[in-house]
Amino acid sequence: METAEEWIGEILTPDDIWQHRINKVLVQCQTPFQELMIVESGTYGKALVLDRRWQTCTGDEFLYHEPLIHTPFVMHGQPRRVLIAGGADGGAAREALKWNDVEEILLVDIDGIAVEACREWLPEIHQGSLNDRRVRIEIADAFDVIAQTRGWDVIIADLTDPIESGPAFKLFTREFFTLCQQALAPGGVFMNQAGSLAPPLITPLAKTLKTISSVFRQTSVVTANVPTYGSPWGLALASDKILDLRPDPNRTDSLLQQSTNGPLKMFDGQALLGLLQSPLYIRNRIAAETEIYTLHQPPRLSRR
Ligand code: SPD
Numbered sequence: 001m002e003t004a005e006e007w008i009g010e011i012l013t014p015d016d017i018w019q020h021r022i023n024k025v026l027v028q029c030q031t032p033f034q035e036l037m038i039v040e041s042g043t044y045g046k047a048l049v050l051d052r053r054w055q056t057c058t059g060d061e062f063l064y065h066e067p068l069i070h071t072p073f074v075m076h077g078q079p080r081r082v083l084i085a086g087g088a089d090g091g092a093a094r095e096a097l098k099w100n101d102v103e104e105i106l107l108v109d110i111d112g113i114a115v116e117a118c119r120e121w122l123p124e125i126h127q128g129s130l131n132d133r134r135v136r137i138e139i140a141d142a143f144d145v146i147a148q149t150r151g152w153d154v155i156i157a158d159l160t161d162p163i164e165s166g167p168a169f170k171l172f173t174r175e176f177f178t179l180c181q182q183a184l185a186p187g188g189v190f191m192n193q194a195g196s197l198a199p200p201l202i203t204p205l206a207k208t209l210k211t212i213s214s215v216f217r218q219t220s221v222v223t224a225n226v227p228t229y230g231s232p233w234g235l236a237l238a239s240d241k242i243l244d245l246r247p248d249p250n251r252t253d254s255l256l257q258q259s260t261n262g263p264l265k266m267f268d269g270q271a272l273l274g275l276l277q278s279p280l281y282i283r284n285r286i287a288a289e290t291e292i293y294t295l296h297q298p299p300r301l302s303r304r
Contacts, residue, residue, distance in 0.1 A: 008039070010054055010230060013200055018230035020044065020054065026121050031113040033167040034160070038121045044228050046122060048089050050114070050160050054228050058124045061091050064193075064226045066267040067275050068235055069095035071222050072154045072189040074252055074272060075243050078259070079153040080104070083183070085142035085171060087158040088114040090126025093135050096156075098262035105135045108146075110167045112139040143170050146179045155180045157192035162204065162299035169300070172208055173293045177215040181240065190216065190238045197223060197282060198231035204299055205234045206289040212238045214292050220245055221278045221286070234282070245276050 009017040021042035028037045037049040044059030056064065069092055073079050080103045082096050088109045096105055107130075109115050115137060119130045129135055138145060146155070157180075162169035170176060172192075180190050190212075195205035205221075213219040216238035224233045237243065249269030256268065293299050 008037075008049060008052065008054070010052060012196075012198070012230050016230075018054075020047070020228065027117050029113065029117075031111050033111045034114075036111075036114055036117060038117055046124060047228070048114075048118060048122060048125075051163060051166060053161055053163075054230075055160065056089050056091055056125060057228055058122075060227050061089075061125055062265045064224050064229075064233070065091040065095050066264055067222055067224045068092055068156060068158060068191060068193070070256070070264070070267045071235070071237055071272060071275060072156065072191040073099055074247065074255060075237065075239065076153050076187065076189045077255065081152050081185070082106070083108065083146070083149070083152045083155045085109075085146065085155070085157045085159065086168065087156065089118040089122055090130040092156055092158045093129035093132070094125070094127050095262075096154075097129055097132055097134065098260045098264075100259055100261055103134060105132075106138060106145075106149075106152075107135055108138045108140055108142040110139070110141050115139065141170075143176055143179070146176070146183050149183050151185045152183055153185055153188055155184060155188070155190050157190075159193055161195065162301055164300040164302060169298050170295065172204075172211070172299050173295050174211050174214060175295050177212050177238075181215050184240075187241050188239065189241075189243075190236075191222075192236050194221070194234045194236040196229070196231045197221075197234045199281065201231060202282070202285050203289075204301060206285045207291055207293055207299065209234075209236055209286045210289040211292040211294075212236050216240055218243050220276060221282055222275045223278055223282075224275070234278075237276075247272060247276075249273055
């Protein structure tokens with residue numbers, strides 16, 4: 001289907017499909033870990049699609065990558081060493097490089113073919129971050145790498161959804177979150193993509209948050225509204241230090257002004273305050289959750 005008009009449909013629930021018109025398929029292959037597509041969509045620009053799930057696209061990626069990075073960075077205050085698990089498209093690394101004091105970013109992705117495809121076909125997203133001298137890319141399982149490293153100011157898990165037998169499901173378990181906690185420096189902050197916030201789809205997010213809160217002293221949901229994901233999306237923020245979840249917008253703005261060098265499209269002090277105030281049904285659902293994910297009982301989303 002090189003130029004033919006087709007659709008990619010992402011099955012959100014057994015009764016709901018979220019469809020995107022595809023004008024051109026730029027890359028389509030099966031890597032050792034997942035099916036990879038890079039496409040030109042009709043309205044939202046170029047996109048990375050893994051195992052038929054929309055990951056990121058030029059038209060709305062800033063609505064995901066800016067909260068994913070700048071929320072934990074503001075909470076930390078002065079991050080220097082940053083570890084990104086996943087993040088093959090380079091959007092997370094691009095945002096991290098906007099912070100003046102960042103000296104080192106270790107990007108650990110299991111799929112080298114995905115990293116190379118994004119490097120070649122999605123320059124609009126990585127904007128050179130995948131070639132920056134401060135970014136070291138290791139093609140490996142983040143679970144193994146994080147077990148052997150220490151002293152990170154911020155750890156970001158920028159992962160695919162935890163589908164059964166997919167590359168990411170182990171990274172949603174208590175064992176992985178414990179490794180991240182141990183790999184953080186004092187005052188370190190953790191952030192991951194935790195799943196959909198749509199009422200019928202919220203269970204994996206509730207279990208993920210419950211799991212993270214069984215490890216870290218403080219955990220909170222950050223809401224990202226990314227239209228191409230088909231529903232509001234939750235990010236999990238966690239730390240062993242007490243985080244200010246109602247940060248004063250003026251203080252955030254002055255920190256951003258002093259500490260960053262790149263333009264931001266959606267994130268500032270006022271936006272951060274909003275991102276941190278999750279609606280009641282989300283807080284109630286997480287509070288009611290009793291199960292956590294472990295290696296023994298990991299998430300098992302179907303491949304669809
Ligand atoms: N269901 C889609 C969740 C995608 C999260 N990861 C996106 C990777 C973008 N860097």
